[in-house]
Amino acid sequence: MPIQYHSSTKTFHLYNDSISYIFMILENGTPGQLYYGSRLSDKEDFSELLEMKRRANAPCTYEGNLLFSLEHLKQEYPLYGHGDLRYPACSIQKENGSYIFEFQYVSHSIYKGKNRIKGLPAIWCENSDDMESLEVVLEDQRTDTQLTLYYTICTHLPVIARHALILHNGQSSITLQRMMSCNVDLIDDAWDMIQLSGAWSRERHVSSTPLRPGVQSVYSMRGHSSAQFNPFLALKRKECSETAGECMGFTLLYSGSYLAQVEVDNYHVSRVQLGIHPDCFEWTLQQGESFETPEAVYVYSEHGLNGMSQAFHKLFNHHLVRGTYRLQDRPILINNWEATYFDFDEEKIVRIAETAAKAGIELFVLDDGWFGNRNDDHRGLGDWYANVSKLPHGIAGLSERIHAIGMKFGLWIEPEMVNMDSDLYRAHPEWVMIDPDYVPCHGRNQYVLDFSRREVVDHIFNMLDHVLDGADVNYIKWDMNRTMSEVYSRSHSSDRQGRVMHEYILGVYDLYERLMQKYPDILFESCASGGSRFDAGMLYYAPQAWTSDNSDAIERLKIQYGTSFVYPPSCMGAHVSAVPNHQVFRNTPLNTRANVAFYGAFGYELDLSKLSDEEKEEVRQQVAFMKKYRHVFQYGTFYRLSSPFESNETVWMSVSEDRSTAIVGYYRVLNEVNVGYRRVRLAGLDENAVYTINGTDQATDGRELMKAGLVISDYTSGENGETYNGRNGDFISRLYVLES
Secondary structure, three states, X not given: OOEEEEOOOOEEEEEOOXXXXXXXXXXXXXXXXXXXXXXXXXXXXXXXXXXXXXXOOOOOOOOOOOOOOOOOXXXXXXXXXXXEOOOOOEEEEEOOOOOOOOOEEEEEEEEEOOOOOOOOOOOOOOOHHHEEEEEEEEEEOOOOEXXXXXXXXXXXXXEEEEEEEEEEOOOOOXXXXXXXXXXXXXXXXXXXXXXXXXXXXXXXXXXXXXXXXXXXXXXXXXXXXXXXXOOEEEEEOOOOOOOOEOEEEEEEEOOOOEEEEEEEOOOOOEEEEEEEOOOOOOEEEOOOOEEEOOEEEEEEEOEHHHHHHHHHHHHHHHHOOOOOOOOOOOOOEEEOHHHHOOOOOHHHHHHHHHHHHHOOOOEEEEOOOOEOOOOOOOEOOOOOOEOOOOOOOHHHHHHHHHHHOOOEEEEEEOOOEEOOEOHHHHHOHHHEOOOOOOOOOOEOOEEEEOOOOHHHHHHHHHHHHHHHHOOOOOEEEEOOOOOOOOOOOOOOOHHHHHHHXXXXXXXXXXXXXXXXXXXXXXXXXXXXXXXXXXXXXXXXOOOEEEOOOOOOHHHHHHHHHHHOOOOOHHHEEEEEEOOOOOOOOOOOOHHHHHHHHOOOEEEEEOOHHHOOHHHHXXXXXXXXXXXXXXXXXXXXXXXXXXXXXXXXXXXXXXXOOOOOEEEEEEEEOOOOOOOOOOEEOOOOOOOOOEEEEOOOOOEEEHHHHHHOOEEOOOOOOOOOOOOEOOEOOOOEEEEEEEEO
């Protein structure tokens, strides 16, 4: 049994072959944290790990007992009051203004499998043997309020999932002002904190800094998970590398405003918390009402950062993504956006699709501009019906023509937004999330629809349903191009405005769920202006996400490298785009653009008809190569070997599940002159297998490739003495295909 309860010591031990997570019920009835880390042998009593020490001036719970102080005990789900002066996981106000609650142990249950969370994304399992779950019920008797802590441990992965639910049965109302999904108190602060930070077009860059006393955090108060900070943080030991050492990663399965923080106290305890951001959040519970948090997931690894990432990848691919495309190869697509922007008609679209079909591309995606009066980004959002001046046969007719040439058909939407110049806004200006007493901010000339209102979600669903029901649509690219700047709902009373941001995300999830249920064979890709809503919560509804609006191959090295810390290549939308690149105006070789994009959900974002015959042939070869090795790229075990944040060279690789095939991507940004000898140690191979390497007569066993390394020495020496794929100079890449 992965979860054991020892009644004599009131101790819970969640463990598998890799990890242990241990907590106990303290003498005051509240749960206290004992250990999280590498697997320990199970036993009845772990109380030596509680480490109660007398601390000067500490507020103590019991008269005459100077050891029991919540200020210095590690806890599972701390509250304000009773001596703990650190940030609480939960802060609740009573009608009398007091914030003092005390949730004490009542009961628990342990069961195989895992229950889903109503209206929210969560990991899941088909086979109940894959997971085991624990529910711990606590109660504050004075207010007749129950708090349930939920835990799930994966049987074969170093993964624990947590969330919480509060149920109020008392006659007087209570108001939640902070309710985090999890709290983990770690014994020390000898960690570096890794975060994925950036902005639009440079999302998820890796940043690492040592923990320090006080609070360090990443967050979003934008109403979505944001390109600025991803809802993820990792802690690693100083000596931890990509391939060895101790680390742990935490992420939140949520797409709205969030907080992920580490608080280091004066005795070096590190308190990790993740959950809905408490600013602009307030949720009043009347008698019989409840509130359930999003789910947090954390991973422990003794095998370096790659080990952590690989656990996240396997978890998300197997136990988060749902539907037809779960564990399925992603279709190779072409998107018309950078080829046409808003300037297209049906004939131009069909010509682009015909050229793409000849190259073997499988899916055509019609981007922004197909609906309403949408000829620029000032108008049309919210009017989800075909612009017949561009598409005289509508979406149904166009999809029929695309399918007739042997391709699947996809469509771009941005259902959460509206332009003031639209029929929807003219009919329902009250549906926009603004305070009507003030001049509102706009972003990209658009405004946020109030998805906290059921009638708004219903209306958008009906419009999209009308389009999809009459057309053969296989793919939806769901964009969301602005943050929330004035969060105010004209349908909510003053005491319910603190619910709006969370209810908005629940509305988004509801729209996704309804469309998924009615159209189960549509592949959804969440876009959200590239990386502005690239989070694990979205993967529950959309199996892939547009990784960044920046499609430059060299910029994508950093973006995709950072993204891989949490998210698998199968979900990373990665395209070959035109040069000069539309974001940074850089010229990179066509093969390098493909060699970067292969490690993801592969596609093209350009007008193929403008390529030379030689380039068109190269595209055909790229498409054929991707089809041959697509499953290895998207579902192989992914290893980061050399970081673009630390070197002129980036190296990563994917290894098939049976280790018979591996593909190593090598990327050199700038040419160097007369450099030394270089090898890169590979990972994940079968050390006893002999591998051939494409383009060479070499046959080498896996142990040599992992211990001595793969030779990547460059012999140009500033004299153009060596070419890769017929090229040399800057922005060069090579793919090494290893077959056993």
